[in-house]
Amino acid sequence: MPGKLLEDKVAIITGAGRGIGAATAHIFVEHGARLVINDMDDQPLKRLINEIEANGGEAQGVAGDVTNPDLPERLVNKARETWGGLDIIVNNAGYTWDGTIHKMGDKQWQAMLDVHLTAAFRLIRAAAPVMRARAKEEISETGQAQARKIINISSTTGTRGNFGQVNYAAAKAGLIGLTKTLAKEWGRYNIQVNSAAFGFIDTRLTRSKDESETISRGDSTIQLGIPDEIRNVGTALIPMGRPGTVEEAAGVLLFFASPLSNYVSGQVVEATGGA
């Protein structure tokens, strides 16, 4: 299937400033999509927009925290005002805040639900007037709606559990229930809803803790990354012999965003390198 697979499609990608989000943004733009991209941090977002525009693509940036109740509507409005519609949502923004359950406070638990699950719920709800309603109009006008896509980023932590990530696991598993339910509610509008559950992808969430990348949320400082012993064991258990790259992760999302997956809905595809 040569040619651009997302020609003129409007997509929202949250957490697009780095990692899987940024790789996805680049690949979507290569395939002709117009993007509303979001990140907590202004700098990576600006950098990404410059790169996209330098390559002849179109992107609008909306910086902000996806847990802010106002942000979802701002993203949808930006898509609607700039390009008149919305075709694809990639719920990707998020971070990890690891700890064992007996030491985990409510704030640490809730933070994962807020950023991964509630934020996705709010964005989809905010998009309903533009995606679901528009599809309904198309059906009454022409008998069918064009295909639209919702892609929720989950994790093998959500499908299988992971030591020290009870909060992340619950949120990522929650996204799977949301995905399947939404597939049932919006299938009649020709909206495919799927989830990619990634295993070990090389991003700042999985690099060595020694590289000391920290983020702050509220008055908490959170160190990202995973301990070296776990990284090494994790890699050894991957049949492909290495973690996945962010481009390979984005490849799954390109499949889900493209017409190639028009008959795929309610699915959770684990991309794990065989682990």
Next chain:
Amino acid sequence: MDFDLKGKVAILTGASKGIGRAIALAYAKAGAHVAVSSRKMEVVATVAEEIQELGADSLAVQAHVGYQDQVDNLVNQALAKWGRVDIAVNNAATSIHFGPLLTADEGQLDKMFDTNLKSCIRVCKSVLPHMQEQGGGKIINISSVAGLRPGFNLGVYSITKAGINMLTQILAKELGQHNIQVNAIAPGIIKTQFSRMLWESEILMKEVEERTPLKPIGSPEDVVGAALYLASPASDWVTGTILVVDGGASVASNF
């Protein structure tokens, strides 16, 4: 990154009609050289001609997947013509028993296990040394949603497809070190000759229509997208997955 297959060599079993034929044509449109096989030469030769008409290079090989030497011959012919084999699609299957599982006789069981399941092992054995030497490859097994959840009257078929799902996962683990990705596609009800008995049943189709989020019956073209993705470099780190293409029907099943 795209789903282009320019210059790749693909071999397919059971490619004379339905899903196999649709995938063969799609691979050809994406730029691949395609070797199509089936038990009957006349039928598969037609598909090879269709591929040529698309401007792509093809090869028709008569091969019964029940015989290792015929499978080897398919692979060897592709190698002789194009020097490599990058993608193997195990699509050949049969369904000769319909009814309660315990009414299947030995002959039906043997034939179905052999044609649907052992055939995949034969093809994989045949392509492995070549893919290893080439530094990688793609194996795509056509399974079915029937292999994931029990339906009615398709017990033997379901068991063979469940077998394919496990075979896929095992080979993904064993062959990952050779950069060979092994995945399965599990279609739902697809309108082909093979599943006629299902989509001609009004009672069944009414029930399927009610619970399927998207349209209740797919066409072979609906499955092609997954086959393109899994054959392309875009899926190089994806292995051991079972990609369900069924309009969402499976999430709607009640257990």
